Amino acid sequence: MKIEKRLELNVPPERVWSAITDPGELVQWFPDRAEVDLRPGGNGFFEWENHGRDYMRVVLVEPPTHLVWKWMNDNSAPYDDAVATTVEWTLTPTPNGGTILDLVETGFATQKAHEANTRGWNSELGELVDYLDKVLVLEAKS
Amino acid sequence: MDAVFAAVADPTRREILDQLRAHDEQSIKDLTPHFAMTRQALTKHLDVLERADLVVAEVRGRERLHRLNPEPLQELDAWLAPYSAAWDRRLSRLKDYLEGRQ
Numbered sequence: 001m002k003i004e005k006r007l008e009l010n011v012p013p014e015r016v017w018s019a020i021t022d023p024g025e026l027v028q029w030f031p032d033r034a035e036v037d038l039r040p041g042g043n044g045f046f047e048w049e050n051h052g053r054d055y056m057r058v059v060l061v062e063p064p065t066h067l068v069w070k071w072m073n074d075n076s077a078p079y080d081d082a083v084a085t086t087v088e089w090t091l092t093p094t095p096n097g098g099t100i101l102d103l104v105e106t107g108f109a110t111q112k113a114h115e116a117n118t119r120g121w122n123s124e125l126g127e128l129v130d131y132l133d134k135v136l137v138l139e140a141k142s
Numbered sequence: 143m144d145a146v147f148a149a150v151a152d153p154t155r156r157e158i159l160d161q162l163r164a165h166d167e168q169s170i171k172d173l174t175p176h177f178a179m180t181r182q183a184l185t186k187h188l189d190v191l192e193r194a195d196l197v198v199a200e201v202r203g204r205e206r207l208h209r210l211n212p213e214p215l216q217e218l219d220a221w222l223a224p225y226s227a228a229w230d231r232r233l234s235r236l237k238d239y240l241e242g243r244q
Contacts, residue, residue, distance in 0.1 A: 105229070108221075
């Protein structure tokens with residue numbers, strides 16, 4: 001269970017990097033408010049007027065090509081990795097001075113399994129996640 | 143959706159699905175040796191899987207043959223669709239932001 005997106009941009013990776021890491025630029029296209037401590041392990045949040053606050057944690061910072069963050073999906077436990085999805089950004093320069101942006105979000109099976117567990121369904125979290133990832137890959141291939 | 147997820151949340155039932163994926167059309171008698179439980183207990187698990195439509199049984203002669211029906215698992219992909227659409231919107235805004243102000 002994952003989301004993959006690719007986007008071609010006519011600006012160089014340095015420019016894209018700043019748009020996806022600088023809180024002042026993030027608010028131009030993503031949340032209404034943002035705070036990001038841009039280093040591995042650094043905490044932050046995104047906030048929307050009509051949705052509230054989602055917490056995030058920086059995992060990997062390799063400017064201007066590679067950024068990974070965990071996106072916490074449980075506001076009651078702001079920095080709990082167990083309920084996080086992982087968002088991975090890869091910026092690749094193109095010959096004409098642009099950028100190919102690849103975005104991958106994973107960990108939805110973990111999130112779904114956590115939901116199930118909270119409702120008291122008897123499940124071994126890790127095994128369920130592995131299973132869902134396996135069957136959904138099989139489904140996609142068939 | 144909940145029925146499907148509750149069904150696969152149990153390790154024994156996942157094992158049953160794996161068995162049926164490996165060999166289609168198995169009776170209770172075929173399945174029992176693979177599990178450390180009584181035939182009655184196994185039947186209960188199969189009932190849950192059938193109610194979730196993950197297993198379909200067909201009566202042939204004196205036997206009830208079970209096969210895997212992966213269709214409901216697609217619902218898990220459907221669950222993901224709104225998250226995917228949200229990224230489409232965000233990335234479209236990112237593109238407008240980056241390319242619009244040159």
